[in-house]
Amino acid sequence: xxxxxxxxxxxxxxxxxxxxxxxxxxxxxxxxxxxxxxxxxxxxxxxxxxxxxxxxxxxxxxxxxxxxxxxxxxxxxxxxxxxxxxxxxxxxxxxxxxxxxxxxxxxxxxxxxxxxxxxxxxxxxxxxxx
Numbered sequence: 001x002x003x004x005x006x007x008x009x010x011x012x013x014x015x016x017x018x019x020x021x022x023x024x025x026x027x028x029x030x031x032x033x034x035x036x037x038x039x040x041x042x043x044x045x046x047x048x049x050x051x052x053x054x055x056x057x058x059x060x061x062x063x064x065x066x067x068x069x070x071x072x073x074x075x076x077x078x079x080x081x082x083x084x085x086x087x088x089x090x091x092x093x094x095x096x097x098x099x100x101x102x103x104x105x106x107x108x109x110x111x112x113x114x115x116x117x118x119x120x121x122x123x124x125x126x127x128x129x130x
Contacts, residue, residue: 002102015027015029091119093117
């Protein structure tokens with residue numbers, strides 16, 4: 001029986017601070033690595049992120065693929081990409097999911113548990129998910 005399993009690693013980094021017309025912004029980057037630890041090839045189709053600042057303001061970000069790509073990952077293969085976001089506070093959180101379709105037609109979401117964006121230091125997390 002096929003297994004549909006991915007390991008997701010998140011590495012957020014504080015990037016910079018800017019003040020634009022009196023509005024403060026904190027820029028963060030994050031690297032995401034997903035590895036197909038299952039038994040069947042699967043293609044990334046879309047992503048969904050919920051980005052929340054320290055004041056509770058949440059932004060939903062949805063889109064096809066990541067950085068314009070929809071990689072097909074065979075068992076044991078990994079794909080890494082980097083992206084970024086801006087917050088109006090010096091820290092916040094992100095969580096979300098990736099939607100995949102396996103070569104056998106099975107469709108599944110891979111959740112990304114909450115990780116912290118903070119301007120004082122870095123945090124990294126690694127998660128094995130189904």
